[in-house]
């Protein structure tokens with residue numbers, strides 16, 4: 001085999017998504033079967049390489065170990081928040097201005113804190129359709145002998161336009177042993193007369209299901225709401241609310257927003273990196289967390305991916321091994337499917 005044919009052979013066995021090269025075609029086929037590459041993966045706008053997460057795309061474009069050609073173009077035409085490539089530096093400037101958010105108005109937060117209960121939870125009846133996507137966040141105080149048991153003491157729910165639907169202090173069912181004042185700003189007197197957890201749980205549960213019995217909830221076409229948040233399993237557990245996983249959009253569990261190590265990023269980091277502002281400085285308000293998670297969700301939902309029918313199973317089982325080995329890398333990518341639900345499919 002001369003040098004040229006060897007090179008052609010390697011190119012033929014190059015993954016069309018992550019560009020890994022294999023000596024043998026069956027190795028590429030094996031790689032495709034377990035990689036779950038798809039049109040939904042974060043992709044470099046320059047060389048079209050697919051990445052598992054935006055963090056690995058950021059490494060590819062910015063560093064610490066960037067691909068030099070992509071880095072050079074990105075530094076002129078790339079948006080540092082959503083990592084897309086624009087046509088020219090003017091459109092880049094305009095785009096970045098829209099892509100970067102500013103923080104939630106601190107004065108508004110202070111006013112909210114004095115509002116006490118803010119309750120617009122309602123079940124849609126008949127033709128009036130309420131918000132279909134809502135974000136929820138809690139702030140926890142400490143219970144138990146050492147104060148390490150999280151107890152929900154504040155909860156906020158907003159709609160997709162960042163309007164507050166529900167915002168209240170919560171009276172925990174067991175004594176609070178640590179108010180965590182430096183971050184929560186919560187004093188004993190705020191919780192003494194607050195809405196009891198049991199009542200909060202019931203209101204939220206009914207609001208989310210929106211008149212739909214739990215067993216009837218489907219991802220599409222049911223009245224139940226899509227719930228956005230960060231680390232929602234913990235929040236829902238503390239609120240004692242049950243909600244089906246298929247209705248949950250968790251920015252801590254969404255693969256494109258997770259670390260390369262497959263651990264969750266903090267909401268503070270995600271907001272800084274993708275929305276361009278700081279949160280959770282000093283006393284924290286759950287409204288601020290709701291807004292950040294909703295903005296992240298909206299950005300992920302707005303991604304312009306080629307629509308593929310969504311199944312969580314690869315199509316590889318439908319083909320014989322010999323057929324797969326005759327396919328080009330592009331054809332193999334075409335039949336490959338994502339192993340997570342991409343939020344662009346909600347739009």
Ligand SMILES: [Zn+2]
Pocket residue numbers: 015016017018019020031035037
């Ligand atoms: Zn690959």
Ligand SMILES: [Zn+2]
Pocket residue numbers: 039040303305342343344345
């Ligand atoms: Zn997608």
Ligand SMILES: [Zn+2]
Pocket residue numbers: 044045046047048049060067070
């Ligand atoms: Zn690239």
Ligand SMILES: [Zn+2]
Pocket residue numbers: 079080081082083084095096099
């Ligand atoms: Zn952008």
